Structures are given as C-alpha cells and as structure tokens.
Amino acid sequence: MLKVKNICCIGAGYVGGPTMAVIAHKCPDVKVTVVDLNEARIKAWNDKDITKLPIYEPGLENIVKEARDRNLFFSTDVEKAIDEAEMIFISVNTPTKTYGLGKGMAADLKYIELCARQIAAVAKTDKIVVEKSTLPVRTAEAIKNILDNTGNGVKFQILSNPEFLAEGTAVQDLLSPDRVLIGGDLDEEGQVAIQALVDIYANWVDRDKILTTNVWSSELSKLTANAFLAQRVSSINAMSELCEKTGANVNEVAKAIGMDSRIGSKFLKASVGFGGSCFQKDILNLVYIAKSYGLNEVADYWEQVIIMNDHQKRRFAANIVKTLYNTVSGKKIVFLGWAFKKDTNDTRESAAIYVADDLLNEQANIAVYDPKVSQQKILSDLNYLGTRSETENSESVKVYEDPYEICKDAHAIAILTEWDEFKDYDWQRIYDKMKKPAFVFDGRNILDGEKLNKIGFVYKNIGS
Ligand code: NAD
Ligand code: UGA
Numbered sequence: 001m002l003k004v005k006n007i008c009c010i011g012a013g014y015v016g017g018p019t020m021a022v023i024a025h026k027c028p029d030v031k032v033t034v035v036d037l038n039e040a041r042i043k044a045w046n047d048k049d050i051t052k053l054p055i056y057e058p059g060l061e062n063i064v065k066e067a068r069d070r071n072l073f074f075s076t077d078v079e080k081a082i083d084e085a086e087m088i089f090i091s092v093n094t095p096t097k098t099y100g101l102g103k104g105m106a107a108d109l110k111y112i113e114l115c116a117r118q119i120a121a122v123a124k125t126d127k128i129v130v131e132k133s134t135l136p137v138r139t140a141e142a143i144k145n146i147l148d149n150t151g152n153g154v155k156f157q158i159l160s161n162p163e164f165l166a167e168g169t170a171v172q173d174l175l176s177p178d179r180v181l182i183g184g185d186l187d188e189e190g191q192v193a194i195q196a197l198v199d200i201y202a203n204w205v206d207r208d209k210i211l212t213t214n215v216w217s218s219e220l221s222k223l224t225a226n227a228f229l230a231q232r233v234s235s236i237n238a239m240s241e242l243c244e245k246t247g248a249n250v251n252e253v254a255k256a257i258g259m260d261s262r263i264g265s266k267f268l269k270a271s272v273g274f275g276g277s278c279f280q281k282d283i284l285n286l287v288y289i290a291k292s293y294g295l296n297e298v299a300d301y302w303e304q305v306i307i308m309n310d311h312q313k314r315r316f317a318a319n320i321v322k323t324l325y326n327t328v329s330g331k332k333i334v335f336l337g338w339a340f341k342k343d344t345n346d347t348r349e350s351a352a353i354y355v356a357d358d359l360l361n362e363q364a365n366i367a368v369y370d371p372k373v374s375q376q377k378i379l380s381d382l383n384y385l386g387t388r389s390e391t392e393n394s395e396s397v398k399v400y401e402d403p404y405e406i407c408k409d410a411h412a413i414a415i416l417t418e419w420d421e422f423k424d425y426d427w428q429r430i431y432d433k434m435k436k437p438a439f440v441f442d443g444r445n446i447l448d449g450e451k452l453n454k455i456g457f458v459y460k461n462i463g464s
Contacts, residue, residue, distance in 0.1 A: 002196040004128075005030060008085035010115050012036035012045055012074060014170070014277075014346060015132060015163050016091035017055055022174040024072035025063045026204040033073045033081040045074035056345040056372050059171035082122045087196065089161075090115045090143075091132040096281045105288040107136050107281070116146040119156075126155040128193045132163055134282055136289055137220040140183075157193035159184045160215045162222030167276065168343030180210045183218025223286045227302055230279040232267040234308040240270040240463030241315065250463025251445060270463045272355065272416060272443030273313040275340030277348035280306055313351045316414075316462075317358035320441055323460060324412060329363035332435075334410045336403065337417025337444075338370040338378055345372040351443070352416035353381045356397065360388065366397045369406045371419055375399035404429060412439035418446045431455045 009020045012034045024032040036042050044054040046068075050061045064072070075081060082088060092111040097103050112133060119129060129147065131140060140158045147156040160183035165173040180201045184194040194212050201210055213221070240250040250270045258265030274280075283302050290299035321328050340350035347353065356366050360382075368378055382393045400406035403421075407413065407430045415422060423446055431438050440452055442461040452459040 002086070002128075002192055004087045004196050004200060006085045007032045007087050007089065007200075008081040009034045009089040009091050009132070010036075010078065010082075010118075011089075011091035011093070011133070012038070012041055012054075013091065013093065014055055014167060015165070016089070017045060017053075018057055018060055018165065018170040019091065019132065019163060019174060020089070021060065021063045021067060021072060022171065023200060024067040024070075027200060028067075028071055030200070031071050031073070031084075032067075033075055033085070035075050035078045035081045037076065037078070039076055042074050042076050056343075057168070057170045058343055063171060078118060079122045082119055082127075083124065085127065086125075087128045087130060087200075088119060089130045089132045091163075093277075094133045094135060094281070095277075096284055102288055105284045105291075107134075107285045107288075109135070109139065109142070112139065112143070113146065116143045120147050120150045123150070123154045123156075124152070126157075128157045128159060128196060130197065131158065131160045131219070134162060134222050134226070134278065135160075135219055136285055137216050137223070139219060140215045155189075157185065157189060158215065159193055159197055160218035160222075161197060162218060162225075164222075164225060167346050168341055175204070177205060177209065180205055181213065181218050181221055182210065183213045183215040186214060223282050223289075226279055226282040227286055227305065229267055230274055230283055230309070231302075231305045233269075233271065233274045233279075234305045234312075236268045236270050237273065237312045237462075238308055240312075243463040248464075253463075270445060271312075271351070271418075272316045272462065273309045273351040275348070275350040275352075277346065280309070280349055310354075313354045314358060316351070316441070316443055317355045319460065320355075320359065320412060320414060320439075321362055323439060323441075323458075327362070328359055328411075331364055331411040332409055333359055333364045333366050334406050334413040335366060335368040336370075336413060336415050336422050337419055338368050338373045338381075339417045339419075342417055342419045345377075347373055347377055347381050350381070350416070353385070355414065355416065355443075356382060357385055357387055360393070360396055364396070367400055367406050367410065368397065369400045369403050370417065371421065404433065408433045410434050410438075412441060414441040415444050415446060418444035422446060423448075427452060427457070428455050431457060 007030055009016045016034055020032045020034045041054050044052055050065050094107045097106045097108040144158050162181055182194055182197050184190040198210050236254055243250040254268040257263050258268050283306055287299045287303045335352055338352045339347055378399055379393055383390050437458050439458045445461045449459040
C-alpha cells in the first residue's frame with residue numbers, strides 16, 4: 001500500500017486550480033502544490049485579496065481561502081514541486097494544433113511532452129504520473145516512453161484520471177462528482193498506483209462512484225463523454241431550426257423528449273451554439289484519431305456535430321441582419337454576455353466571438369456588457385481571429401460596465417450568455433432607451449417573450 005503525502009499539479013488553470021483546491025480541502029494531511037510557468041497566474045492564485053483569483057467559480061474563494069498556505073500552495077518552482085511529490089498531476093492545456101500535420105484538428109501535445117521531459121529530468125524517486133488533461137487515446141504510451149528512458153532507475157506509473165467538471169459549477173462538480181474515472185496498468189504495480197489515487201478520492205467520494213479501468217478506456221471515455229454531450233446540444237439546435245419553420249417550439253419539444261427516461265432532460269437547451277475550450281477541440285481530436293485509423297465514417301459522423309454548431313452561430317448572426325431590414329451597417333447592437341456560459345469568466349470559443357465577428361463584417365457597431373469579462377479580454381478574443389486590424393476592432397466594439405447605459409440608442413439587443421441577472425432587468429427602462437422598433441434576439445431562450453412583446457419589443461428567440 002502506498003500512501004501519498006505530497007502531490008504536485010503542473011498547470012494552474014481552470015482544471016488544475018479548482019481540482020487541487022478541492023483535494024487539499026478534503027485531504028488536509030496531503031500537501032498539494034500547484035505549479036505553473038505563468039507567473040502572473042500564480043501571483044493571482046496567491047493574492048491576499050481573495051476576489052483576485054485568476055478564475056471565477058462560485059464557491060472557489062472559500063475553499064482556497066481555507067486551504068491556501070495550510071496544505072495548498074501555488075508556485076512557479078516546478079522542479080522543486082516535482083522533486084518532492086510522490087504523485088504528479090499533469091493538468092496543462094492541450095489545444096488544437098495550429099501548425100503542421102493535423103493542423104486545426106489534432107491535439108497539440110507539446111505542453112504534455114514538456115511536462116514529461118521535465119519530470120524525467122528532475123525525478124530522483126519513484127513517481128505516479130497522472131494524466132488530468134484531456135488527451136488523445138494512447139498518449140500514456142508516449143509519456144511512458146519518455147519517462148522510461150531516463151536511465152536513472154526511477155520507476156514511473158502512468159494513470160489516466162480525466163476531469164469531468166464543467167465551468168461555472170466546477171466546485172460543486174468536484175465535491176459531488178457523478179463518477180471519478182481512473183485508468184491504469186493491469187499489473188501489480190499498476191494496481192498499487194491506482195489504489196493510491198483511489199484512496200485520495202475516497203476521502204469524500206463514495207467508493208462505488210470511483211471507476212477503475214485500463215488506461216486506454218479511461219483516455220477514450222473522456223473524449224467520448226464530451227462528444228456525446230456536445231452532440232446533444234447540436235441535435236437540439238438542429239431541431240430548433242426545424243421548429244422555426246414549422247411552428248413547433250423547441251422548448252416544448254425538449255421537454256417532451258426529455259421526459260423519456262432513456263433520453264433524459266439535461267443538455268437539451270437550444271442555444272446560439274456551444275462554446276468553451278473543450279467541446280470543439282475534443283471532437284476535432286476524436287475526428288482526427290478516427291481518420292488516422294482510416295475510420296472515415298466514424299470521423300464524418302462526429303464532425304457533423306461541429307458543422308452543425310458553426311451553422312447555429314452563423315445563422316444567429318444572419319438572422320439579426322435579416323430582421324434589421326438586411327443591414328446592420330452603422331447600427332448599435334448590444335451584446336448581453338460574452339462568456340461561453342454563465343458563472344464563468346472564461347470566453348474560450350464563446351459563440352459571442354463568432355457572432356460579433358460576423359456582425360462586424362456587416363459594419364455593425366457592437367456594445368458589450370458581461371458581468372465577469374473585461375474589455376481587454378473581449379478585444380483580444382476578436383483580435384485573435386485576425387479578421388480585421390486591432391484598431392478597427394477597438395473602434396467598432398465598445399465595452400460597458402452598466403447594463404442600462406449600454407442600451408441607450410441601441411437598435412437591437414442580443415443575449416449571448418445566460419447570466420441570471422439578465423432575467424431580472426427592468427426591461428421597460430431598457431425599452432425606453434432604445435431606438436424603435438426595439439429588437440431582442442434571445443440566443444439563450446432565457447427571457448419572458450410574452451412580457452417583452454407587451455412592452456413593445458420585437459422578441460426573437462431560438463427555435464420558435
Ligand atoms: P488552462 O489553459 O486554463 O491551464 C493550463 C495551464 O497550464 C496554463 O496556466 C499554462 O500556463 C500551464 N502550463 C502549460 N505548460 C506548462 C508547463 N510545461 N509547465 C507548467 N505549466 C504549464 O487549461 P484548462 O482549462 O485548465 O485545461 C487543462 C486541461 O484540462 C486540458 O486538457 C482540457 O481539455 C482539460 N479539461 C478542461 C476543462 C475545463 O473546464 N476547462 C474540464 C475538463 C478537462
Ligand atoms: C464541458 C463538459 O460539460 C464537462 O463535463 C467537461 O469536463 C468539460 O466540457 C471539459 O472537458 O472541458 P464546459 O464546457 O465547462 O464543460 O460547460 P458545459 O456546461 O458543458 O457547456 C458547454 C457549452 O454548451 C456552453 O457554451 C453551454 O452554454 C452550451 N450548452 C450546454 C448549450 O448550449 N445547451 C445545453 O443544453 C448545454
């Protein structure tokens with residue numbers, strides 16, 4: 001039996017930060033050190049002002065406040081943390097490749113390989129290396145290859161322990177996970193490593209919710225879970241377009257099918273399209289893996305989920321243009337929300353970015369209000385696309401801090417994120433400030449359309 005006393009996590013991002021905070025919170029006798037190359041990020045994790053954490057997640061501040069400097073540490077000293085730990089989580093980013101073979105599809109594993117090489121270079125005692133990042137199936141083989149060739153006699157076990165948390169509910173998901181998945185080698189040493197990680201989670205997760213499998217099943221289950229979830233969103237979004245043509249209402253359809261226990265009611269909310277750092281990246285990765293094995297039908301099947309999602313974002317923007325008499329040139333379009341979903345400050349792959357880009361191509365003036373996203377982030381998201389110059393973006397996109405001020409003289413409002421506060425606004429006050437006719441395009445189906453129509457708005461939602 002191996003009892004882990006020292007954990008290191010490489011990568012202090014949306015996964016590494018909250019996951020390790022919860023482990024430290026639930027295992028006070030284990031020292032947890034989260035390391036990152038990004039000095040600003042580590043500084044923010046260590047900020048005395050707890051509201052300055054680099055990630056916004058409900059409930060996270062309290063957990064960090066309690067455990068930080070007790071058994072939870074954030075540091076840029078990667079080597080020291082690796083050296084001290086018996087168990088090392090790799091929680092670095094695995095973005096879609098932007099160059100070379102597999103460009104635009106395959107996962108870029110350079111950060112993973114760098115971690116493996118650094119562990120190999122530093123380790124003087126045996127280590128359990130845990131894949132926390134989402135990885136292509138069989139990545140553990142490559143990591144093992146690097147680690148087994150150090151020539152210094154140190155033994156490594158590689159485990160796969162994918163993370164299933166969703167942003168905005170990360171703390172809740174970590175405290176009460178549907179399941180924890182741990183994949184490892186089937187031999188005796190592999191089983192000892194698996195047990196060591198099971199023992200960590202067993203401090204707060206029921207044993208029957210901790211699944212153990214072989215490494216490849218675990219790696220592939222993570223990609224499969226994200227593909228299935230995203231596929232449900234694309235499926236309901238596909239039906240939303242059909243609803244708009246036929247007089248059916250997608251909310252009613254979703255409720256009707258969701259009550260079938262074989263289908264289930266979750267993840268059936270029609271929207272402007274899914275965003276986030278993972279769904280698209282992981283499905284593209286899956287498509288790439290299938291193609292690399294010559295499984296073209298499998299690849300095409302999953303690629304359709306992305307094609308549908310791109311269509312949904314584009315059609316939302318096109319509908320705004322069409323409804324505003326086929327031109328938005330010089331018109332003020334207000335975006336309520338920029339984050340890819342509510343309760344997060346994360347904007348990666350947010351539908352808002354692509355809808356804004358399409359409308360800017362139509363010469364719209366865009367005004368954005370998001371309770372958690374900064375002006376700098378919004379402009380850098382648009383600049384990253386490279387569609388137009390940074391000066392043009394900053395001239396056409398203005399960011400406001402007041403949700404009423406922003407609506408003054410607006411031609412239309414588009415809801416891009418389902419922040420709860422939008423539902424409680426004084427919509428009469430907003431209507432009074434806008435140009436008439438005043439349009440609302442509800443990309444999240446969160447507002448009361450009947451109420452808005454009564455005030456005088458022209459209200460358009462998704463799927464009815
Ligand atoms: P992130 O970009 O927020 O964080 C990754 C961090 O790793 C960055 O701060 C980066 O500086 C650091 N890093 C990269 N290389 C490093 C190195 N060699 N040494 C030290 N630090 C290094 O990414 P994330 O959202 O936390 O995602 C991490 C992984 O988890 C990805 O594989 C992702 O697919 C997966 N995942 C993400 C989520 C989510 O909700 N964001 C959920 C489940 C799984
Ligand atoms: C998703 C998965 O839900 C997590 O289990 C997984 O760990 C994570 O990806 C990951 O691997 O990164 P996340 O992207 O944080 O989590 O958030 P989701 O709640 O899944 O939402 C993703 C996108 O789909 C959002 O833009 C959301 O608004 C959209 N969505 C979701 C819908 O449009 N309709 C729905 O019914 C559900």
